[in-house]
Amino acid sequence: MYDLPPDLDRLRTLWTWHTMWAERIEKEIKKKEEEQRAEELKAQRKAAATPDWVVELGIGQGAPAVDVHIGGCHMAGKRRQTINRDEAIQLISQGVNACTHCRPDTELGLLE
Structure with missing residues (x-):
């Protein structure tokens, strides 16, 4: 198991680093969700536009x-x-x- 560093400076550094990555990951998730919604909307429009x-x-x-x-x-x-x-x-x-x-x-x- 991984141990955390014992001193406050390194703990704060780790916290900052993980927060930064969590924010980047969250932004990427939101971007991918928006892309997926746009693709679904495009498919719905195409299906609605296709005549019989x-x-x-x-x-x-x-x-x-x-x-x-x-x-x-x-x-x-x-x-x-x-x-x-x-x-x-x-x-x-x-x-x-x-x-x-x-x-x-x-x-x-x-x-x-």
Whole structure:
């Protein structure tokens, strides 16, 4: 077991050193807690911002629908538009491709 020094000067030095480190550790803990809260808030916002269904559009003005995707599918391109469930069913029924990665046709109950 570790013994403490017998004299007051060294005891005060140890106390100062430990207090300093405790404060540094406390600041770091608060910083990490704030970072964690910020990440959780960012994830919540992202989840809230993710639509249920999207349609990927072709190039040009009045571009035709190319593929239907589940909202969070990373295969959907940058040219996309949010749609609702009924629109997704209608588009797939009209022959618009269902993404082979996220399988919106299965999710919509069109395939089993």
